[in-house]
Amino acid sequence: MTGASARTIATAAGVNQALIFYHYGTVDDLLAAACVTTTRSRVARYADRFAAVTTLRELLDVGRALHAEELAEGNVSMLAQLLAAAQTGHKLAGPTGEALQLWTAEIEAVLHRLLADSPFSEFADIPGLARAIAAAFVGLELYEGVDPAGADQALSALSQLAVLVELVDELGPLATRVLRSRLKRATRPT
Amino acid sequence: MTGASARTIATAAGVNQALIFYHYGTVDDLLAAACVTTTRSRVARYADRFAAVTTLRELLDVGRALHAEELAEGNVSMLAQLLAAAQTGHKLAGPTGEALQLWTAEIEAVLHRLLADSPFSEFADIPGLARAIAAAFVGLELYEGVDPAGADQALSALSQLAVLVELVDELGPLATRVLRSRLKRATRPT
DNA sequence: GTCTATAGTAGGATAGAC
DNA sequence: GTCTATCCTACTATAGAC
Numbered sequence: 406m407t408g409a410s411a412r413t414i415a416t417a418a419g420v421n422q423a424l425i426f427y428h429y430g431t432v433d434d435l436l437a438a439a440c441v442t443t444t445r446s447r448v449a450r451y452a453d454r455f456a457a458v459t460t461l462r463e464l465l466d467v468g469r470a471l472h473a474e475e476l477a478e479g480n481v482s483m484l485a486q487l488l489a490a491a492q493t494g495h496k497l498a499g500p501t502g503e504a505l506q507l508w509t510a511e512i513e514a515v516l517h518r519l520l521a522d523s524p525f526s527e528f529a530d531i532p533g534l535a536r537a538i539a540a541a542f543v544g545l546e547l548y549e550g551v552d553p554a555g556a557d558q559a560l561s562a563l564s565q566l567a568v569l570v571e572l573v574d575e576l577g578p579l580a581t582r583v584l585r586s587r588l589k590r591a592t593r594p595t
Numbered sequence: 596m597t598g599a600s601a602r603t604i605a606t607a608a609g610v611n612q613a614l615i616f617y618h619y620g621t622v623d624d625l626l627a628a629a630c631v632t633t634t635r636s637r638v639a640r641y642a643d644r645f646a647a648v649t650t651l652r653e654l655l656d657v658g659r660a661l662h663a664e665e666l667a668e669g670n671v672s673m674l675a676q677l678l679a680a681a682q683t684g685h686k687l688a689g690p691t692g693e694a695l696q697l698w699t700a701e702i703e704a705v706l707h708r709l710l711a712d713s714p715f716s717e718f719a720d721i722p723g724l725a726r727a728i729a730a731a732f733v734g735l736e737l738y739e740g741v742d743p744a745g746a747d748q749a750l751s752a753l754s755q756l757a758v759l760v761e762l763v764d765e766l767g768p769l770a771t772r773v774l775r776s777r778l779k780r781a782t783r784p785t
Numbered sequence: 786g787t788c789t790a791t792a793g794t795a796g797g798a799t800a801g802a803c
Numbered sequence: 804g805t806c807t808a809t810c811c812t813a814c815t816a817t818a819g820a821c
């Protein structure tokens with residue numbers, strides 16, 4: 406987390422460095438608070454777009470827009486970097502987990518809506534899928550930092566995967582029956 | 596990257612701190628070298644298991660095993676943390692990107708093998724999919740640090756998704772035809 | 786090549802004036 | 804609540820003995 410010292414944060418905010426400790430106690434506490442509040446406002450700003458999503462591919466498009474906006478604001482992968490910092494046993498784990506939860510809740514709501522009439526929804530672990538999508542997005546943000554072209558390629562590939570899921574929705578009862586037996590077998594692995 | 600200072604690394608290695616600068620110049624250069632070499636050896640150690648994979652779910656199982664082993668060695672999300680550190684314009688970007696590439700190459704080979712006879716392979720962007728899987732795994736590693744239960748749930752959900760992909764492989768020409776038109780349409784979005 | 790010693794620096798945190 | 808001034812710690816990096 407180099408670059409996120411009390412001094413740099415204070416000067417960026419145009420205030421004195423001592424104020425950070427007066428208001429937040431420690432730098433980590435400031436980062437924790439900032440993580441949750443900025444995520445909260447960002448989620449709120451995207452609520453409309455999430456609500457307008459009607460297909461999985463559109464959900465990915467929202468992800469693209471979100472990433473582009475973060476890039477423009479210089480906030481790229483802020484959450485990802487805080488998650489990385491939280492790995493070494495810090496108290497950042499709680500707040501960053503909470504921030505991630507804000508995103509997963511939003512994704513979960515969209516998935517519930519999209520897959521309501523899908524044969525897949527009969528077995529789908531929607532909360533788990535939402536978490537997987539959030540985690541994948543975090544990973545893509547980090548990927549972007551070291552290989553932008555590769556990250557973009559990965560996103561496009563996910564669009565193809567989304568098409569595949571949508572396909573099952575429209576294959577009718579035959580596919581539903583096959584899928585049902587497959588998933589039942591999958592829960593009792595070899 | 597607190598906890599990865601020249602001092603801690605040196606004492607962990609049982610040597611003197613000055614040696615790090617003698618051999619590597621800077622700490623970042625050491626981390627860059629360590630990132631590539633440990634990833635290389637880790638990939639080599641898993642080559643057999645990757646080669647034995649016959650289904651997408653088995654690929655996910657390899658991922659689970661990999662994660663468990665990293666956990667046991669105390670190396671959890673090393674690559675993820677280095678990717679995060681590389682975000683802030685460091686020279687770590689190159690080596691970490693290279694390390695990630697080692698994983699994606701392995702995944703890509705598996706996917707090529709698994710999807711060779713699949714109708715999906717006709718259109719699938721295998722390299723892109725491999726990158727997406729690698730990125731998702733990185734994200735899951737970070738997720739694990741702040742919410743182990745959620746990360747595990749996400750992995751299980753991905754298994755369901757893998758089942759779905761396998762399903763399409765066995766639906767025959769009808770599904771193939773529908774899928775083909777869908778993907779063609781998807782490349783020219785609304 | 787490996788050690789000791791040390792210079793120089795950045796950052797966390799507090800005390801106290803205003 | 805906000806500032807200045809300051810202490811202390813941990814770190815990078817180098818010089819030089821062995």
